[in-house]
Amino acid sequence: MDQALVQIQPAQAAASLIQTANVPENLSTREPSGAGNPVAKHPASGEASAAAKTFYIETFGCQMNVHDSEKVAGALFAKGYRAVSTHEAADLILYNTCSIREKAAQKVFSRLGAFKKRYRESGKIIGVLGCVAQQEGERIFERAPQVSLVCGSASYSRISELIDRIERGEPRVTGLSLDTDQCFETEITRRDHPFRAYITIIEGCDKACAYCVVPMTRGPERSRPSANILDEARKLVDAGYTEIQLLGQTVNSYQDPSPTRLNFTGLLVQVAEIPGLRRLRFTTSHPSDFSPEIVRAIEAYPVLCNHIHLPVQCGSNRVLARMRRTYTREDYLQKIDCIRSSEREISVSTDIIVGFCGETAEDFEQTLQLLDLVEYDQVFSFKYSVRPKTSAGSMEDSVSEEEKGRRLLILQEKQRQIQLRRNQGRIGQRYEVLTESFQPKLHQATGRTASNQVVNFPGEAAWAGSYFTVRVTSAGPNSLVGMRADPV
Numbered sequence: 001m002d003q004a005l006v007q008i009q010p011a012q013a014a015a016s017l018i019q020t021a022n023v024p025e026n027l028s029t030r031e032p033s034g035a036g037n038p039v040a041k042h043p044a045s046g047e048a049s050a051a052a053k054t055f056y057i058e059t060f061g062c063q064m065n066v067h068d069s070e071k072v073a074g075a076l077f078a079k080g081y082r083a084v085s086t087h088e089a090a091d092l093i094l095y096n097t098c099s100i101r102e103k104a105a106q107k108v109f110s111r112l113g114a115f116k117k118r119y120r121e122s123g124k125i126i127g128v129l130g131c132v133a134q135q136e137g138e139r140i141f142e143r144a145p146q147v148s149l150v151c152g153s154a155s156y157s158r159i160s161e162l163i164d165r166i167e168r169g170e171p172r173v174t175g176l177s178l179d180t181d182q183c184f185e186t187e188i189t190r191r192d193h194p195f196r197a198y199i200t201i202i203e204g205c206d207k208a209c210a211y212c213v214v215p216m217t218r219g220p221e222r223s224r225p226s227a228n229i230l231d232e233a234r235k236l237v238d239a240g241y242t243e244i245q246l247l248g249q250t251v252n253s254y255q256d257p258s259p260t261r262l263n264f265t266g267l268l269v270q271v272a273e274i275p276g277l278r279r280l281r282f283t284t285s286h287p288s289d290f291s292p293e294i295v296r297a298i299e300a301y302p303v304l305c306n307h308i309h310l311p312v313q314c315g316s317n318r319v320l321a322r323m324r325r326t327y328t329r330e331d332y333l334q335k336i337d338c339i340r341s342s343e344r345e346i347s348v349s350t351d352i353i354v355g356f357c358g359e360t361a362e363d364f365e366q367t368l369q370l371l372d373l374v375e376y377d378q379v380f381s382f383k384y385s386v387r388p389k390t391s392a393g394s395m396e397d398s399v400s401e402e403e404k405g406r407r408l409l410i411l412q413e414k415q416r417q418i419q420l421r422r423n424q425g426r427i428g429q430r431y432e433v434l435t436e437s438f439q440p441k442l443h444q445a446t447g448r449t450a451s452n453q454v455v456n457f458p459g460e461a462a463w464a465g466s467y468f469t470v471r472v473t474s475a476g477p478n479s480l481v482g483m484r485a486d487p488v
Helices: 063-078 102-114 130-136 139-143 153-167 214-218 226-238 264-272 292-300 317-323 329-340 361-374 401-424
Strands: 007-010 016-019 054-061 092-097 125-129 149-151 173-175 188-191 196-200 243-247 279-283 307-309 347-354 378-383 430-439 444-449 454-458 467-475 480-484
Touching: 054 063, 054 102, 054 130, 063 092, 063 130, 063 153, 063 188, 063 196, 063 243, 092 102, 092 130, 102 125, 102 130, 125 130, 125 153, 130 139, 130 149, 130 153, 130 214, 149 153, 153 173, 153 214, 196 226, 226 243, 226 264, 243 264, 264 279, 264 292, 292 329, 317 329, 329 361, 347 361, 347 401, 361 401, 378 401, 401 467, 430 454, 430 480, 454 467
Parallel strands: 054 092, 092 125, 125 149, 149 173, 196 243, 243 279, 307 347, 347 378, 454 480
Antiparallel strands: 007 054, 016 188, 430 444, 430 467, 444 454, 467 480
């Protein structure tokens, strides 16, 4: 999987609920059920009875996992559950997991180990969801006997049924089938962010990258009908969300399964044309499916944020071939040339793995040279770690951990200098900034530009969710500093 963000994000108890249209079973042939269902926006822990069963979700991983948790929460609300902010207060504890790297999987078992004695006889239901669940399957019950539910993301549509079975007395229940052509859709989705909303448009992955577990943990590519996506986007805008981010493991591989047959760019344009939407983002793009049409759409629609995350993973053709990345260095640089030649300045970020099987010092040097050629605005870099059931698992992990660490530090320092130079070139420029948070001790607001640069500026807590024009006054490698340039 190409993954720009790895984080741990506990679910928030006070969130908003968005009610969406009912979803019939056959996603490939159905039409949306219309606009009969209103949008409901209220506290997630709000009107439920005090006697209602309670749940807590902790999420490990990327934006896809965060949004999956929002939808799982919606399914639980539909069952009458109420969200709580701590596992101690919950009747149902769920861990939505990531196995893209070894450390992410280890964190889950560490969390479960801490609860082994504490919750074994408590009567609480403990479930493991997501990629680790799919990867480890019933072995989780052996490692963590207090777990009752193991469910992969391809089975989330059955989450309510699986929990019913546990409540009826089944001690251990699994949902591990990857044999699906359906996306996970819910009548209610909890929204954990007050002004930015995620919409999954495609699930799974048909690529066969040698190092990646996603095809084995999330199943084959399956796209949602465009009418469902557009209906959800309109409801979100009507509910007051100003920024939408379209999600997919390979988001630009989207192919509308309905008779409309929109491709990714066609869908982008239709979402961008929704009245009231201020910003539209998307992640993650695969280089093989990236087209000039996407750049032209960004040029034509100011609502489309001028930022593209385009994972390269390595700058060496030899290593790219071993990774089974389906493109060459030259192919990738052609995509970059297309982006850089745009009439609108577009920022570019990427993912890079160092120390993949057989990577030589010369291969690594080619990756460093690629940084100089592209001058990324941000790089998410990682040491290669062997993942179970991947084709790279049978290759010799020939680069030592010490050497992987050394290469990673060299790459990160080089990129730090590039980012510092690029950010200092932005001093004096003005940007529209969406304010995201406030740091009381510093009396400082933090937000993002449309091109995904972080900007800090003097502000107030009440500004969260507001848009301001900010003039950049100084810059570091990871963020900009500025002052409001519009009337205060």
